[in-house]
Amino acid sequence: MTTRHPTLHNLIREHARVLDDGDRDYDALLEMVGERPFVLLGEASHGTHEFYAMRAAITRRLIVELGFDAVAVEADWPDALRLDRYARGGDVDTLDEAFGDFQRFPTWMWRNGDVRRFIDWLRSHNDARSADARVGFFGLDLYSLYRSAEAVVAYLEGIDPDQAAIARRVYACLDHVREPQDYAYEAAHGLRPSCREGATRLLQELLRNGPAYLAGDGRAARDAQFFAERNAHVVRNAERYYRETFGGRVHTWNLRDAHMLDTLLALRTHLRDEGRKGRIVVWAHNSHLGDARATEMGRNGEWNVGQLVRERVGEDQALLVGFTTYTGHVTAARDWDAPAERRWVRPAHPDSIEYTFHRSGRDRFFLPLRGAVAGALSGPLLERAIGVVYRPETERMSHYFDASVGAQFDAVFHLDETSVVEPFDVTRHWQHHEVAETWPTGL
Structure with missing residues (x-):
């Protein structure tokens, strides 16, 4: 069934808050956070500049205005720990050297310009604070x-x-x-x-x-x-x-997400034992941070961090925020362990939530998912997930799953067109720019 529901589109237009690329874009989100100790910021791909940049901007405000103590990300614990030491004032590494432990594919997930700018800001922020009040950067994987x-x-x-x-x-x-x-x-x-x-x-x-x-x-x-x-x-x-x-x-997926949840809760306990608030921002893929019970994953017996946080600490203790895009370009590989490339993201499937957002006529917006909006988006739609591998030739099978977005997230950011995150390690493969076709394929 193709999603062309005028009432739903009108509802989205009415409640969407159009973005103007400034910090004030996140006022409504911060109001939703309130006293919650966890804010989970997703991404529809691991290679989109806007997702990284927006999460960084939101996180800066959560740290400065709401006193968040740590950032926990979908990265390995020892790799992120070297960045943490730099960010909290360590003098062993330079900024670029602090990224040196990210050697495992896909290196561009963390060795990129957007993360570099955020860590640079975090170091400056921490330099003005006492050692006991500095904000850390930790891996969950x-x-x-x-x-x-x-x-x-x-x-x-x-x-x-x-x-x-x-x-x-x-x-x-x-x-x-x-x-x-x-x-x-x-x-x-x-x-x-x-x-x-x-x-x-x-x-x-x-x-x-x-x-x-x-x-x-x-x-x-x-x-x-x-x-x-x-x-x-x-x-x-x-x-x-x-x-x-x-x-x-x-399910190895369940083992992995249970480990990430345990690490997150252990980090909160450690911060509280140190006299901190234990408020943590999480960066990971939508598929980890949206509630799996509202998706095809849950029906297949898989859980994820978003679901487990809600179950373990309470529905009102975590804010789950998704990010979606309709088209654009993404840094991704064609196969696992293959070189990073700049790939064209095909326009979203007509039965998808991304297409629904696109058809609303609002091309860049924030949408709280509550009340009538959450109810209208409670039915299943396709949702696209691009990890580190993108296979447009099998996109419907490889990159879409059913989801009831109104229950999966508390709010979403939608951007009609997005661009690539730029890796530190630019190769000839990445320098080649995949050109958009004149007609969408892989649907």
Whole structure:
């Protein structure tokens, strides 16, 4: 069924707040935040400049005006930690060097100009504040199996050499191969024992010994212990995640999002233990931050961070904000681990929420999803999701899912046309600009 409902279009026009590319564009959003401790800011792709820039602008206001304490993003814990150290006043790295640990595909997700400008601003903001009041930048993801194991060992070597030796022996089962997918295949097919039991015991010992490690020390020591604990959690959960990639016993998606939620809540507890408010802004894809119960994902038995936050801390404790686009260009690869390119985003499917927004005649707007608007958008429509790979030739199957947007998010930003995020590492593939066709394809 093609979405051409004049009443719905009129309703969107009536309630949409047109954007004029200024900070005041976000006044209505900040009013919706109120006292909520979590604001989840999505994106319809991992390679769109406007999504990154708008999230940064919103986050600056949440930090300055509402006292948010941290930014938590869809990135690996140890990679983001180096940026956190720079942003909170560390003098080991320059700004560009602080991005050096983002080496895993897709590097452009975080090694790009928009994130660089935000981290530069965050450092300046923090420089004017005391060490105990500085805003951090943290990763939620679990892909860093080996780097997190190395970080745990390095921490223990400085504080408990005997336990560090144990950690090296425990994590040795990971070292036969240094590629997580190879480890996963061998473990799932009985070619090597699982490291999970040893990794769990090591995590438990790290938690048990924490008070002794921290005796008489201050905030820096508490941070270091917390960072090591989270890396140990990553090793345990990443080992299971990669093993289940081939084992098929659970949804690896659910493992990943449950880990991100646990990391988010652990970060809030850590901030509160330090006397902070524990208010956190989250940056991740729409598919992680919109409530999965309102989507095809939920019907398939998958949950996500947005759903879990609402369930664990309460519907009124988190604001879920989606971002959509009708067309434009995006930085994305043609296949996993392929070079980044500037790809043309085909005009949205006629049965999609993006097309519905486009047909409203408002090309750049903020739309709170409550009352009549939420009700009108409670029925399922297609919703587009572009990750780091974009395959327009199979777009309907590869990039669309059913969603009831009125229940999935509390509010959305829609931009009719968007542009590429610019990576640090520009290659000849990215320099080639894919030209829009004269007629939409891949629908």
